[in-house]
Amino acid sequence: MSDDSPPNVLVVLTDQQRWDTVGAYGNPMELTPTVDAMADEGTLFEQTISPQPLCAPARASIQTGQYATDHGVWKNGIELPDAAHLLGRQFAEAGYDTGYIGKWHLATTGTDPVPPDAQAGYDYWRAADILEFTSHPEEGYVYNDNGERVDFDGYRVDAMTEHARMFLERDRDRPFFCVLSYLEPHHQNDMEAYVAPEGYADRYANPWVPPDLEGVPGDWYESLPDYYGICRRIDECVGDLLETLAGQGVRDDTIVVFTADHGSHFRTRNEEYKRSCHEGSVRVPLVATGPGFADCGRVSELTSLLDLPPTLLDAAGIDPPEEMAGRSLLSLLDDVPDDWRDEVFIQISESALGRALRTDRWTYGVYDPDAAGTNSPASERYRERYLYDLRADPYQRVNLVGHDDYAAVADELRERLADSIATVEGDRPTIEPATHQHF
Structure with missing residues (x-):
């Protein structure tokens, strides 16, 4: 890729993953060697906060760069309005090949396919609106961009990774923008349980307990082994995707971002897993590598997930639309602007x-x-x-x-x-x- 060619962009978005599951943030369980290596070679943002610690509102904020009261998805079960400033549409308009894989949660179609005009500018589509309703940890289905059902057997994280790999390996003569949206490590709703791949929970049967959970009533005691096992498998799959990029000869030309929509406090703060202003709910990992982010170390300033959309556009040479409330994080990688925020605003709903x-x-x-x-x-x-x-x-x-x-x-x-x-x-x-x- 020439110096003036736009980079590829791959965003790996997990669901309900605490920042402190990642070794680079201090977790001692060695769950995330791949993401830790990304942090070593790229940029780690130490204090990234979700603007709304709930699945649909946070994901809508990532697609829009807006607060929930602006984009309208202020609780689960509300459809994301179509708009020109949506992230997928911005990249598509700039000539990118766009792909979305996994959990959408921004339509109201339930187990039915999301129609093409509601796929927010993504051309390659292997997703379900509510993936936890169309699948279980070991089997299920998503839909393609034509609304056709695509079944899978095997662990769901692996299946979504395979769909992403197929997108990355497609023949193309333009850059790509891909969002891989795992449901994991979110619990399986109808099972009221976190489910790791076979044998993975056994590795973490004596888990490190985050200090905000220790000694506090909740379901962390029975959940952490599986939760950690899921995080480990996700990290392995991220490693597989990096190998795919390397095999395609585009690893150095691709921005890779790892983050989550919100965390989990394991029912220690309310009856939910999130939906509160506590660190377990709102603080998420954010690690970036590739063009613009190489060897930039650790950023200690307060950042918001709202900053991710304008950052990705900025890094790709696309002017972020004025509708986006966040700021490009690239401005933090040299000298911190004098007017950088000293607080992050959070909206709470449902609980x-x-x-x-x-x-x-x-x-x-x-x-x-x-x-x-x-x-x-x-x-x-x-x-x-x-x-x-x-x-x-x-x-x-x-x-x-x-x-x-x-x-x-x-x-x-x-x-x-x-x-x-x-x-x-x-x-x-x-x-x-x-x-x-x-x-």
Whole structure:
């Protein structure tokens, strides 16, 4: 590839994968040697936060570069509106061969195929709207771009990887943009269980327990061996894809990104696996290699998944559309801009109607005590619910909200959060101080 040729782009998107499953972020289980090597040779973003820790809203944000209240998918079960600024359409318009494989979750077709006009600009399509309904860990089906059913046997991660490999090996005379969207390590809904490939959970029968989970009621004790086994298999499959790129002679010409839509707190913070402002829910891995990202080390600044779409476009020489709320992360790889953010804004739905700020030191969260999280995308009134000092309490074991000693901190964060809500959503809400302490 000549210096002025646009790069290929491969995005590997996992579902419900915590940042600390990756060795480069400190996991001691040796689950991710492939992604760790990517971090060594490329760029690792240390503090990447999901703008909405829920499957469909987060995935819509990746496709649009917008907050949930802007793209409209503020909870599961809402169709992503078609628009010219969608990531797949942007790459297709720029002449890229586009492919999408795996879990979509942005239509309302359920187990029926997503129609071609709702495939968001992706030409090669091997996906299902709700993949956990069309498949189980060892068998199932997706649909192709014509709506024809494509069955698979064997482990689902392997099957999706094979579909991606076939796309990467296609004859083409133009660059490609491919999103491989695994369902894993998300639990299988109708089984209420995480399911690793045969024999993989046994390797992690005595797992490292993340400190935010240790000693806290939840289902981490029975889930971690399988969860870790799934993460290991995903990493092996990413290695297979890198070998495929090398075999095609395009490894050095391809940007490869590894990330997740949100994390999992294993029902330690609410009755869900996510849907909260805690690190286990909102913090995700983000590792990039290839043109523009080689040998850039670790980036400590706060970043959002909203930054991923404009970053990919920027790296491909495509001007990000003005509808995208994030900023290209390429600007962090030389000198950090003076106006880079010092907070990430988070929207919460379904478990509660909430909002949060994640700064370098603090997590501050609010909710509407009188509203269900499934009935409305926003509120005019919130109440303080969470305040964590990440410097003193990185595992969020002590909730400081309502504590007199932290009233000044809460006052400042309350104003900053209200400002963020007004900037993103257009209306400035009332945020009521907590009336008692929470621990």
